[in-house]
Amino acid sequence: MEEYGFFLAYNNQAEVLRLPVNPEKLEINSSGDGKSYTIIDLGEINSIQPNKLREITLESFFPGQRYPFVVGETLHTPYYYIEMIRKWMETKRPIRFVFSALQLPERALSSSLAQSSQLELERFTSEETFMAINMAVSIEKFDWSIAAGDSGDIQFKLSLKEYVFYRALKVKVKTDTKTTTVAKKRTDTKQTPKTYKLVAGDSLWKIAKKHLGDGGRYKEIQKLNGIKDSELRKLPIGLVIKLPQKEASS
Incomplete structure (x- = not known):
């Protein structure tokens, strides 16, 4: 029974x-839950x-x-x-x-x-x-x-x-204790000023006219090199001065 x-x-x-x-x-x-695939020269196969x-x-x-x-x-x-x-x-x-x-x-x-x-x-x-x-x-x-x-x-x-029992496992991410700080260096679009060595008969106006294309920019050269107004007429021969960028700053 x-x-x-x-x-x-x-x-x-x-x-x-x-x-x-x-x-x-x-x-x-x-x-x-087999899957079928077609293989060249073999035909259909079942995985x-x-x-x-x-x-x-x-x-x-x-x-x-x-x-x-x-x-x-x-x-x-x-x-x-x-x-x-x-x-x-x-x-x-x-x-x-x-x-x-x-x-x-x-x-x-x-x-x-x-x-x-x-x-x-x-x-x-x-x-x-x-x-x-x-x-x-x-x-x-x-x-x-x-x-x-x-x-x-x-x-x-x-x-x-x-129903299949499951549980989520904790994933421990191992991190390197030595952290390397990468500083992003900002690209400096400003060109390094060129230099010019004064010869006899030079003036800041002539230098600005010749190298910058505008004599009126002599004041930029004066300011860049810290030349006082009283020194403009007696600049020493052989003095090396810095020149600003060729394009005038806006």
Whole structure:
């Protein structure tokens, strides 16, 4: 004799629901994620990739009364199951889906003592089973409906997707204790003044006219070299003076 159990558990089995009516069909979709490439002179090849996450679909109903085919010792109202599943969805945390089949000795199931859903789940996961699925999942979709004449029963369809636990690792960036400060040197567009050595008969006006193209710029030469007005008529021969840029400063 076999006994089948479908369980949904949340927060490390702190909250457990056993589906009161076993689904007629359990659909599990498991597919790969291979990629195809076309190679010259070889044709199409397939690159095998890690499998996609498994998807589970099951349909059943929450009974409004205890029918002979209802499983488990605990039967809640249909809305209890609905609110519990909706609450789990809102937490945005994974739950655990367990499907297990036990090989039982020939005895009436009703003879067992009343057990809570937590104890039933423990029995289904600890005793020897010949078929078992136990995986963390996310609730992707939960549809339910009420049909006239169903005596308070609520039909539902549940879509689950395998969940892989992960955590973000802290990345420690090692920095060099020796920091090198790179100072950006501002480009100096100002040209270094040229120099001129005075000869006999020179004046600042002649020098400005010859080298700067404008005799009136002699005052720039005078200011650049710190020559006083009283020294303009007696500049010593051989004196080396600086010349400003050829273009007049604006």
